[in-house]
Amino acid sequence: MRILVLTHEFPPFRGGVGTYCVETAKAAVAQGHTVEILAPHFGKDNAEEDRLYPFTVRRFAGGVYATRALPRLLLALLRAKPWTFDIIHAADWPFVMLIPWMRPFIRQRIVAMMHGTDVFLLAKSRVAGLLFGRSYLRGADYVVANSRFTEDLVLKYHPYLASPRRTAVTLLGVDPFWFNPPVGPSEALERHGVPKNRKLLLTVARLDIRKGHRYLLQALALLPQHAKDQLGYVIVGKALDLAYQDELKRLAEASGVPVVFAGAVSNDDVRNFYASAWLFCMLAEPNPEKVEGFGLAYLEAAAQSLPSVAAPNGGVPEVVLDGETGVLLKDRSPDKLANLLVELLGRQDDVARFGSAARTWAQTFSWQRCAELTYQPEQAAHRAPSRAEIVAGES
Incomplete structure (x- = not known):
């Protein structure tokens, strides 16, 4: 046809x-x-x-x-x-x-x-x-x-x-590209100034207020010092609202955790970030006019065995399986998110299991x-x- x-x-x-x-x-x-x-x-x-x-x-x-x-x-x-x-x-x-x-x-x-x-x-x-x-x-x-x-x-x-x-x-x-081995992940981290030897949290989304970046930044500020010493946060995506970007940068400075704003990067580097990260975090803020109809980024992250922490909004529960390929957090408040991060730092085997299941799940799409x-x-x-x-x- x-x-x-x-x-x-x-x-x-x-x-x-x-x-x-x-x-x-x-x-x-x-x-x-x-x-x-x-x-x-x-x-x-x-x-x-x-x-x-x-x-x-x-x-x-x-x-x-x-x-x-x-x-x-x-x-x-x-x-x-x-x-x-x-x-x-x-x-x-x-x-x-x-x-x-x-x-x-x-x-x-x-x-x-x-x-x-x-x-x-x-x-x-x-x-x-x-x-x-x-x-x-x-x-x-x-x-x-x-x-x-x-x-x-x-x-x-x-x-x-x-x-x-x-x-x-x-x-x-999910395109086979996202399942392929990354090319030069260590060099990509160094090129973007991402601190090594830390468990990286990652968000890949335009800097749009509904994507929930600020939930995670506020949660990082509430972490105990031993957790802050283990984590880093990478934000990949183009800014749509400069005022919102400025707000995020202020929150990043107050978080006590290294935060990198990588901006818009190539798909090769997005895959490098997926492969290097510990958790993919995107907790969409509720919005009466905008919804997450699906959530393709969660699956692309999953293709690199990266589990997700997400909010059960819109079509996200059809993509992220709670307790199997990641965690769906109904209460997105910063203190609840901070508690979850501390808990997951103590459940490394479970996080690895989530990642393995996430890759298998992504292959069904x-x-x-x-x-x-x-x-x-x-x-x-x-x-x-x-x-x-x-x-x-x-x-």
């Missing part, structure tokens, strides 16, 4: 949606499909990088989505001639909300992907309501969600999709399975589900 993937988030912009688009497209090509991705250029010439993909990338002028860019988005969509493809895959919300405008002149299958926060965003957007209506998913032939949590959220706001059922869960996958469920749901239905899908179905 010929598949057109529509996304407003794609490399060089880094994020979960971009990763999803790249990996799903690669898996679809491996299954024999022809894939073209329509994405913004983010103000640069991406031709050299785009040639490395096994699919075609068609760029249009643009960056992070803003309402004023809507006419340009529509023009780019028309130039891509979506009616010439077998499947149109609206992979993130700027294109999902265009489905009512696509439907009248496209008879081919339209698949919409929902990631979690986008359900809230479009439900509350005045512009989306005025221009596209609140039932913007009605024109989709099929709606896929990255977790059972996200699917439930979609059905809450779009009950018309329940009968006949037009939704499915397509859990994300497949991009091939995700692509099949997205583009050939009838065929995929006849195959045995992965353990991850079984757990998601029971949750």
Whole structure:
């Protein structure tokens, strides 16, 4: 089949949606499909990088989505001639909300992907309501969600999709890259000024307030000195809010533990950090407008046998198994987190066991399975589900 993937988030912009688009497209090509991705250029010439993909990338002028860019988005969509493809895959919300405008002149299958926060965003957007209506998913032939949590959220706001059922869960996958041995982890730590001979806590996420960096920094300040002497903390990710970054740096200085802000780094170095760390820590703060629909970073960390400490928000419990691949901390208060860290310092065998189980668990998440469920749901239905899908179905 010929598949057109529509996304407003794609490399060089880094994020979960971009990763999803790249990996799903690669898996679809491996299954024999022809894939073209329509994405913004983010103000640069991406031709050299785009040639490395096994699919075609068609760029249009643009960056992070803003309402004023809507006419340009529509023009780019028309130039891509979506009616010439077998499947149109609206992979993130700027294109999902265009489905009512696509439907009248496209008879081919339209698949919409929902990631979690986008359900809230479009439900509350005045512009989306005025221009596209609140039932913007009605024109989709099929709606896929990255977790059972996200699917439930979609059905809450779009009950018309329940009968006949037009939704499915397509859990994300883990690229083999994350399972491969790291290349030069010691050199990476030295290059970024990370202290050695310490048990490293690691967060890989944009410096967004909802990612919960400050919970961990506040907890570090409460640790007894013997625990502080054993730990270090590495924060990997680009700052979205400079004021929040400044707050984190103040908390880091007061923590009494070495803290490194590595910024945005290459995937090679992210993997080096995963391989060198003791615990992956990302305790998302509750937010009525933003949720963790899935949590791919937890699985990429798990691929390097790195267990997680997380909050049981959104789709995270479908990714981190409490007491098996890590710990889900319901009470995210700094004192409870500090107590947990002290406890885990005394349970080294359990932490190692969590890490081993995490790697095995990550291996059950497949991009091939995700692509099949997205583009050939009838065929995929006849195959045995992965353990991850079984757990998601029971949750």
